[in-house]
Amino acid sequence: EVQLVESGGGLVQRGGSLRLSCVASGFTFTSYAMSWVRQAPGKGLEWVSTISGSGDSTYYADSVKGRFTISRDNSKNTLYVQMNSLTAEDTAVYYCAKTRDVSRYFDWLSWGQGTLVTVSS
């Protein structure tokens, strides 16, 4: 059974930094692209970033480009996102998501439970 468990969320001041983690199990982690998708309180879904299985390729939404860095440690089956220069607009539940197929990057079959990031002003 695929399991994705996020951690690292919390309250941070505007301009601060936070690193989220997502520990994966139940599948061959290195074979799958992984992504972060967020949802602001009461709002819709927003794609944040994606990384290939090898970690060689990364993709970012314009809203986070230059501030967020996605990475992975395949030896630890763990996905990360380093978030810097946080603003109130980054307040959201952040979901870790696994793609449906090894050949796919952007359709997400499995999701974690999410971790809440709150940026205070």
Added chain:
Amino acid sequence: QSVLTQPPSASGTPGQRVTISCSGSSSNIGTKTVNWYHQLPGTAPKLLIYSNNQRPSGVPDRFSGSKSGTSASLAISGLQSEDEADYYCAAWDDSLNGVVFGGGTKLTVL
């Protein structure tokens, strides 16, 4: 303002068939495949439809997807109370070089 446009709400009675539309442009739906997700309150999203009209294992065949030109639709037949949720369409956008979502449609089962 979302790049993909969905109606904010939809409704139906048990047993009815409802459709949810998703309108885009040539840089996304017009040339890329569409995925649909649904989300129950307080839970993570779930993939309902991928590649326009394919269902992941375990998704009932009451759910179907279609695409024509720069628009896509999700149809739910035999509506059930547990279908009450938020529904989102998504696609890659070549102009933005990223995944774009619709704003979501809240489905109410009357």
